[in-house]
Amino acid sequence: MCLELLQVEHQDMEAISEEIDDHENEVQIVSGSLQDPSHVKQTSEHESRDNKEFSIEAAYAAWMVKHPSALNRFDQMMSTVMKKKIVVFLDYDGTLSPIVDDPNRAFMSDSMRSILKEVAQYFPTCIISGRSREKVYEFVRLSNVYYVGSHGLDIMAPNKSLNDANITFHEKTIDEKGNEVILYQPAQKYSPKIEKMFKELEEKTKEIQGAMIENNKFCISVHFRRVNKENWSVLEEQVMAITKKYSDFHITRGRKVVEIRPSIEWDKGKALEYLLDNLGFGSNGTAFPLYIGDDRTDEDAFKVLQSRGQGYPIVVSSIPKDTKASYSLRDPSDVSSFLLRLSRWKINSLDRLVS
Numbered sequence: 001m002c003l004e005l006l007q008v009e010h011q012d013m014e015a016i017s018e019e020i021d022d023h024e025n026e027v028q029i030v031s032g033s034l035q036d037p038s039h040v041k042q043t044s045e046h047e048s049r050d051n052k053e054f055s056i057e058a059a060y061a062a063w064m065v066k067h068p069s070a071l072n073r074f075d076q077m078m079s080t081v082m083k084k085k086i087v088v089f090l091d092y093d094g095t096l097s098p099i100v101d102d103p104n105r106a107f108m109s110d111s112m113r114s115i116l117k118e119v120a121q122y123f124p125t126c127i128i129s130g131r132s133r134e135k136v137y138e139f140v141r142l143s144n145v146y147y148v149g150s151h152g153l154d155i156m157a158p159n160k161s162l163n164d165a166n167i168t169f170h171e172k173t174i175d176e177k178g179n180e181v182i183l184y185q186p187a188q189k190y191s192p193k194i195e196k197m198f199k200e201l202e203e204k205t206k207e208i209q210g211a212m213i214e215n216n217k218f219c220i221s222v223h224f225r226r227v228n229k230e231n232w233s234v235l236e237e238q239v240m241a242i243t244k245k246y247s248d249f250h251i252t253r254g255r256k257v258v259e260i261r262p263s264i265e266w267d268k269g270k271a272l273e274y275l276l277d278n279l280g281f282g283s284n285g286t287a288f289p290l291y292i293g294d295d296r297t298d299e300d301a302f303k304v305l306q307s308r309g310q311g312y313p314i315v316v317s318s319i320p321k322d323t324k325a326s327y328s329l330r331d332p333s334d335v336s337s338f339l340l341r342l343s344r345w346k347i348n349s350l351d352r353l354v355s
């Protein structure tokens, strides 16, 4: 049996079940014997735990053939990078921090922080999150990392080789360390409406126990992870009713979260292109982006890498799901192993240059 299949056998089944649960609304997620997650649950009630584990593992193993582990393929992946400039893009929740019940407590481990700090010493490193940029910084607290919030709608990046010919929404500003940075916020004009909607949502949903509304600056997250299942539809109706009043906004879904976003053509994929093309990370194909993410919104970035034929899209998932990523990592712990390996690889290649 190959190494990738063996690894699946040691998966934490509880975490896997939770992840399946998180993607309940996604029709496509599971392939092979697990095509419909609700079916998985119904039949699993009648199956022994062993059988359930076996079918999940078998489906995952089949999926891994198409999306091999970036850890197992590390050497092969790096052998094609050659003299290109690696740029590291990371999602936050579910990638750098494990999914937890309380969004305000999604802390990153100290070991992940120190590995990330090391990676950022060797490669330009950027976190692209659905959260507000400030909130991600609060969790990460690393000054050598670039932060993009609100699913790409709030970009703060170094002021390098800016090619601003067609960019109309950027401004130069000074960051906490006194460096000149550029700020690109294509949804700025929606701020007053977002504030209004946020207040309305808080007021309307305050009776629903466990509901949490998170203001992500240029988008809003309505969390239902801690809401009783029987109240999910009530919460959903309230969110729909309020969003309907704002014709220039739409709803997207993530892991036990409904998100309200301005209807403009901008997402994590566009933010990734913007960063690659405008911020001195090396356009003209010299940059080699690695993008690691677990969320449905990260798929927009994976698509961009696939269409540019540039870099490696890596999905974080412990269940088989439909993805444009070429490689996979199971969970944040795998992500930290991958990042550690990446920085060690860089140190070794620098050593080889010196000797």
Ligand SMILES: O=P(O)(O)OC[C@H]1O[C@H](O[C@H]2O[C@H](CO)[C@@H](O)[C@H](O)[C@H]2O)[C@H](O)[C@@H](O)[C@@H]1O
Binding pocket: 091, 092, 093, 094, 098, 099, 100, 101, 102, 103, 106, 128, 129, 130, 131, 214, 216, 221, 223, 225, 254, 255, 256, 257, 259, 295, 297
């Ligand atoms: O783009 P990301 O960095 O992955 O952010 C996506 C959303 O992540 C957060 O919610 C998710 O993680 C929470 C903490 O683990 C969890 O409680 C929640 O159920 C998940 O949906 C964040 O709170 C959202 O604002 C982000 O949009």
